[in-house]
Amino acid sequence: MTKFARDEFDRVPQNSSRQGVHRVVTPPSRPALWPVLVLGALALVVGLTAFLVLPKSAPSASRGPSATQAPSAQQSPSGSASASQSPSASPTPGAGQTPSTTPSPTPGADTVDKTTPVAVYNGAGVSGLAARVSTTVQNDGWTLSDVGNWSGVPQQGSAIFYNGPEQKGNAEALGKLLGISELLDTAQYQVPVVVVLGPGYN
Numbered sequence: 001m002t003k004f005a006r007d008e009f010d011r012v013p014q015n016s017s018r019q020g021v022h023r024v025v026t027p028p029s030r031p032a033l034w035p036v037l038v039l040g041a042l043a044l045v046v047g048l049t050a051f052l053v054l055p056k057s058a059p060s061a062s063r064g065p066s067a068t069q070a071p072s073a074q075q076s077p078s079g080s081a082s083a084s085q086s087p088s089a090s091p092t093p094g095a096g097q098t099p100s101t102t103p104s105p106t107p108g109a110d111t112v113d114k115t116t117p118v119a120v121y122n123g124a125g126v127s128g129l130a131a132r133v134s135t136t137v138q139n140d141g142w143t144l145s146d147v148g149n150w151s152g153v154p155q156q157g158s159a160i161f162y163n164g165p166e167q168k169g170n171a172e173a174l175g176k177l178l179g180i181s182e183l184l185d186t187a188q189y190q191v192p193v194v195v196v197l198g199p200g201y202n
Helices: 034-057 128-141 165-178
Strands: 117-123 143-149 161-164 183-185 192-196
Touching: 117 161, 128 143, 128 165, 128 192, 161 165, 165 183, 165 192
Parallel strands: 117 143, 117 192, 161 183
Antiparallel strands: 161 192
């Protein structure tokens, strides 16, 4: 190994100060937390408002089975019940006629129209029950729309569903005929009056 003569660079003072460019080590800066806290507080306020206010403003569920549980009943070709129950227009009085002061009757809750289509469904699980009851309904003068097995939610008892106040009289008349006291107003069905025979009906 070649040895060189010592020069001035080999003489290093014992207490020399450091020379050269040195980077200052700075501690990492922490991100500001206040924007995160503000956003979290706003999200909490919005969530509480939605939890407390929205359930009160939601519309109440209608009575009767839901639309997905409705049986596949079709409208009778004779037309809707409202059309068959609409009062006929009174003739306009002529030159030699005096207008009648007697008001024309309007269909109400106690009006019975046996031309209204009626559907009968067996929800009791008894073979032939819907056919037997539909014969009773037809023999009483009612118009049958559909007869079959109930495909909705299992019923605790028998019930008659009617569509609107103008069908209440028809539902009451059928209830008296069949001995069913449970009458429910619902707009879930196309047929104006639906009879569902539940367990225990005979």
